[in-house]
Amino acid sequence: TVPEGKLHPSAVLLIFTVPALIIIYNMKISTTLRFIEKLFDVPASCPSSISDQSITPLENTQHFLVSAYMDQRMKDFDIRIIGIFKRDSIHPLFCSFCCEGVFNKTTPDHFGFPFSATYVLCKIPESCDASHVTVLTQPFTKNVSNPIWLPIRNKKSHDQKERKLNFTVCISTLFGNYNNVLQVAQSLEMYRLLGVDRVVIYKTSCGPDLERLLQSYSQEGFVEMVSWPIDKYLNTSTGWLFSVHGGDLHYFGQITTLNECMYRSMERSRYVLMNDIDEIIMPYKHDDLVSMMKLLVMISPKPELLSHLLTIEFLVENHVFQKKYFDPSGRFHLPQWEKVPGTNILEHIYREEPDRKTSPPQKMIIQPMLVEQISVHKVLKNFGQRYFMPPALCHLIHVRETQRKSLTLKDLHEDRRLWHFQEKLIPNVDKVLKRAGLIN
Incomplete structure (x- = not known):
């Protein structure tokens, strides 16, 4: 001891x-x-x-x-x-x-x-x-x-055998005065409905309301908070490219925290989802991640070889849901959420089609025991193969400001996938907001 x-x-x-x-x-x-x-x-x-x-x-x-x-x-x-x-x-x-x-x-x-x-x-x-x-x-x-x-x-102990989790989500990095409480609560509860067991968040700083919400989740055990005071040591960048954003280190040390989270989860989680705080890796043909992965682990680029052990990296295409357009019916503009800071993702149903000519960014689901080294959007060193998720099977729901200013409403697709979960999602979000003292 x-x-x-x-x-x-x-x-x-x-x-x-x-x-x-x-x-x-x-x-x-x-x-x-x-x-x-x-x-x-x-x-x-x-x-x-x-x-x-x-x-x-x-x-x-x-x-x-x-x-x-x-x-x-x-x-x-x-x-x-x-x-x-x-x-x-x-x-x-x-x-x-x-x-x-x-x-x-x-x-x-x-x-x-x-x-x-x-x-x-x-x-x-x-x-x-x-x-x-x-x-x-x-x-x-x-x-x-x-x-x-x-x-x-990660030293294996014969005396203490922790139950192996199915899914862990790694979120990095949380900084500035980010206080998007409603979207974070909705995303975390959505992940819980999809079968995620734990969410690890590396926090440099955030707004006071989000701090209350995350502390409540941490006390419950669903969220694991890792203090990440990188700004005390380096002039960190808020962007991904040095020539544009300057600073000492890429995006508050995002690559470091993602790799740290992968090794932190290696012995205790079968799968790790690598994505940002405002993204949800969403299955479209299954009701949860467990059912989807049961199908996907049998997929291999070379099925004549060891089948399910070969595919260790599942790349998920990013689909942006524009924040400036709202569902015209207003059915999810709920009164109890009006004073909660942040974006109500249920109100945003208009999705961009990715520009595949420019290789849209992807996030990933990995089997950590078979991965050695990762970057933000892909695995760098592994012991297996990668698989590109068909968008009809799974893609990211990423509610954010668009970077493609030329797109108009007629260029977007209606996507109400989140509404399929509203019956359980809304009361669950209400519960966690009340527990954190953010709504009455």
């Missing part, structure tokens, strides 16, 4: 100099550090400084560590540390482990931004039941100041 952020006094720090591989998104850089077969003079117990933050500055560098996960799917490495590195300031790094127990024998996508999502890959030495890991710019000696240790997550 680790009470009050302290390591157990019987834990022994074993320092091994092991290869560390640094992988930086969208750059052709992979630096493997030299292997030094030497056990350094180290303290007899593990230091007590354990990070309880989602962003941990790496001492003597311009880099940041986020989290560490056990990942034994690759032959040469066991630990994957997720971080944010300054791309033009790469240092030799050393992985150090805190090993529990006493041993008698020991053996040796950046989009142009200056900072990028990064992996540091480490190999656990033999005879080490590692519980924590840290990254250093020099080998650990008595002269090295106390480093900050990251707990190693």
Whole structure:
């Protein structure tokens, strides 16, 4: 156990100099550090400084560590540390482990931004039941100041077996004064009706009403809030392209949080949906995601091969529902929601046909155990195949301002798919808004 952020006094720090591989998104850089077969003079117990933050500055560098996960799917490495590195300031790094127990024998996508999502890959030495890991710019000696240790997550325990979830939604990142309470409540309750078990949201900041709603969801357990104070460390961009939006890091660290959420969910969720807070991945031929995925996992580009294990990435086409046009009947302009901040997505039924000549953006459903690395709109490294969802089977409902100003009402399609769920959706939204004290 680790009470009050302290390591157990019987834990022994074993320092091994092991290869560390640094992988930086969208750059052709992979630096493997030299292997030094030497056990350094180290303290007899593990230091007590354990990070309880989602962003941990790496001492003597311009880099940041986020989290560490056990990942034994690759032959040469066991630990994957997720971080944010300054791309033009790469240092030799050393992985150090805190090993529990006493041993008698020991053996040796950046989009142009200056900072990028990064992996540091480490190999656990033999005879080490590692519980924590840290990254250093020099080998650990008595002269090295106390480093900050990251707990190693996703360690399989025979004693504690958490029920595996079917679906997790990863939302990143929430920032600014975003206070679209009604649309968020409707989207979360829609996901619950579709069979989602948990929603993970990385929050830098939001409006006061949305904060109340999300805290209520968090206390219930349906939403997992991850504090993401990236703006305290970097000049983050509110856009996706450095040449247009400037800043140090793409879109408040969106690529980092998506990868962190994937690894956070890897051992506890069969499928992970990667989309934004104002998007719903909506099945059109099935009443829920469970039924749809039972069909889709049997689909493979090469059915003569291992069938259902091959397709691990399901790409979902984005369909924009324009906010400026409303359902003329007004049947869902409900009085109890009039003073709730945000967009009522039930009122917006006019959908754009995507411009497929320009490759419209897509979001995805993935099987995380078979994915190694993702970007915003696609998987970068995986152990399987991708499948493009036919829009008639599933597409995104994305209620937002249009970017295609030339489209008029006659160019749009009526799409009342959300209305099929209104009988359960409306009372469920009322319930969560009342629980958060946002309606009487």
